[in-house]
Amino acid sequence: MILMSPAEPTSNRKLMWFGVALLAYLAVLMLPTPTGLSASGQVALGLLALVIILWISECVSPAASAVVLTGMAVLGLMGKPLAEGGRAMSSADALGQMLSGFSSSAVLLVAGALFLAVALKLTGLDRRVALLVMSRVGISPARLTLGAMIVGFVLALFIPSATARVGAVIPIMVGITTALGLPVTSSLGATLMIVTAQACSIFNMAVKTGAAQNLISLNFMQASFGRTLTWGEWFITALPFTLSMCAVLFVVALVLLRPHVPPVEEAKQRLADEVAQLGPVTPAEWRLMLVALLLLVMWSTEGVLHPLDTTTTTQLGIALLLMPRIGVMTWSQAEKQVPWGTIVLFAAGISLGILLSRTGAASWLAGVTLGQLGLDAMPVALVVGALSLFSILLHLGFASATGLASTLIPIMIAFAQTLPYGQDTVFGIVMIQAMVVSFGFILPTNAPQNMLCYATGAFSTLQFAKVGILITLAGLALLVLFSATIWPMMGVL
The missing domain is CATH 1.20.58 (Methane Monooxygenase Hydroxylase; Chain G, domain 1)
Structure with a gap:
């Protein structure tokens, strides 16, 4: 046999x-x-x-x-x-x-940002930041939940890979749970893991360099509209929405999951011990912090204090990190940990989007799908809501937001250009859809960071879906609300 x-x-x-x-x-x-x-x-x-x-x-x-x-x-x-x-x-x-996608500056930006993520990992600065935040927030369900969200935001400013960010945070969240004498499968463990994954998706929308799908979307928008968004413009546009989503996640997680924390001091002491084991900040960490802060300043003041675009400043920063004595890593160290497959997929996705646009396939597909919904007679806010619902339903079948952006954004651009609105409004509609690409809230399989947290066994698919469905519905309602109020006042729509 x-x-x-x-x-x-x-x-x-x-x-x-x-x-x-x-x-x-x-x-x-x-x-x-x-x-x-x-x-x-x-x-x-x-x-x-x-x-x-x-x-x-x-x-x-x-x-x-x-x-x-x-x-x-x-x-x-x-x-x-x-x-x-x-x-x-x-x-x-x-x-x-x-191969046209491989010549896009967006590919170079993604590669550079991934090198920055490697630098954070090699120096251990990502772990130091996460431990310091969690040790300062305090031990209570609300404080620990808030701490997990703060860690996610801080790391999103510097690490463009959701997988890398969540991979650095998971051991710390597991350590906090076990230090309190609770199993990973406890209500606290489930809360911290779900919040870590869901907050990662929210902060993907908040920061232009926080996720590759943002950059691939902006690349298509640049090609179609002849304009893009600076780091600061993206952040300011997304800020009211992502802050609201954070509030929704905080309340839903506490009310629905009801995390329990026993009244013990062991967790505080364990966190203090782990911070002490890190030792003093190393010279390499100081240099990395200086470069990271410099990049953050350059990104946020792009087009205001200097003429350098995000890609150029990122490449200059990576060059500093690779220099002898000044830098924190060598090329041989970095190249072993950079996910080159992600870069190749990113470039190929751009190539496919360009092909869909140049051959007219995106326009044709938009006409036979979205064009049949009669959206051209609706107010802008309802158009945004309908397109967002279409994107969210499509995302249920995707594990890669990069793949979804490569598929969806060219179609959205082609359809939006047929709507009876001005160029700025059309651009704003597509920009909002670029944010919706990160709506991977419902299933663990909708995003890599979800699967990393799910692999800990801390929560079930049902628990994740319950939280995710409420966040998604709230997010959809907020998109419509802001499209009718705040974003038009900001000049986005």
């Missing part, structure tokens, strides 16, 4: 999904070309079906999905003009189209 190893069923399932993805791509290509869609646009839609299945099923790694996407694009686009009336593309032309 032949025994199958445990890995074989998983491998077979992944192979099955990979086959489904390829069949979906071929099926789209073999259909009659719809009216109003070019042959290259049909290939772009086939590629969209391909990568959505690859991303949702996770049958291949993110970097591998980018390679598959590029290969299938070249095979599909060869011999077809990019736009009606153009010349037929060669394989080199098609490959050039699919």
Whole structure:
């Protein structure tokens, strides 16, 4: 009798999904070309079906999905003009189209920001910040919940990877729970883990450099509207919404999960001991703090005190961190910990979005989906609400916000440009949808940080969903409310 190893069923399932993805791509290509869609646009839609299945099923790694996407694009686009009336593309032309995303400055910004995250990890500054915050807030359900949110915000200012941020915080939250004599599965453990994950999604929306999906969205917006948002403009625009979401998360977590903290001093002493074990701040940490604060000042004053864009200032900061004696790490140390697959996926996602736009596929798809909802006769606030609901429902099938942004934002841009509003209002609508891409609140599978926290076993999917559904509904209501009140007063809409 032949025994199958445990890995074989998983491998077979992944192979099955990979086959489904390829069949979906071929099926789209073999259909009659719809009216109003070019042959290259049909290939772009086939590629969209391909990568959505690859991303949702996770049958291949993110970097591998980018390679598959590029290969299938070249095979599909060869011999077809990019736009009606153009010349037929060669394989080199098609490959050039699919490499266009790699030349985007947004890719360089993501890479630089990931190097900054590595610097924080190598020096241990991320852990020091988290421990100091948690040791200062005090031991009570409300204070610990607030402390978890403060840690998430501080780290979001400097670490663009949700996975890296949450990965640094989880051991500390587990340590606090066990120090109080409670199991990780206790109400306190569940609260701290859920709040850590949900707050991470909120702060992804608050900080332009806090998440790769923000940068990929802004890249599409720059290409379509000829303008973008500075770090400070993004932060100020998102601030009223994210503060409101933090208040909602705080109340929902305390009321719904009801965390319990026994009256003991052991947790305070344990936190104090862990802070003491860190020792004094090292010279490397001081240098990193200076560079990080300099970057924060440069980001927040972009276009006000200096003409340097976010990407340029980030690269200058990373250059300082890599310099001998002045810096805190070497290239050989950093390159081993940078998730290069994330960068490759990011660039490939931009390439797909550019292809959807240039071939007219995004406009066509927006017309046959969102265009059928009759939104052009609605007030702006209701348009924002309807589009946000569409995005939230679509996100239920995605584990990658970067993949969702690559798929959704070009379609949103194409649709928003058909609405009877001014250019500034259209830009604001798309910007809000770029924030909604981070609405990964309902299922653990909706975001990597959710899965990291779920892997601790602290909470069930049902617990997470209960909190997430309430936050999502509140967020949707706040989006409509702010679109009718605060954002128009701020000039966003």
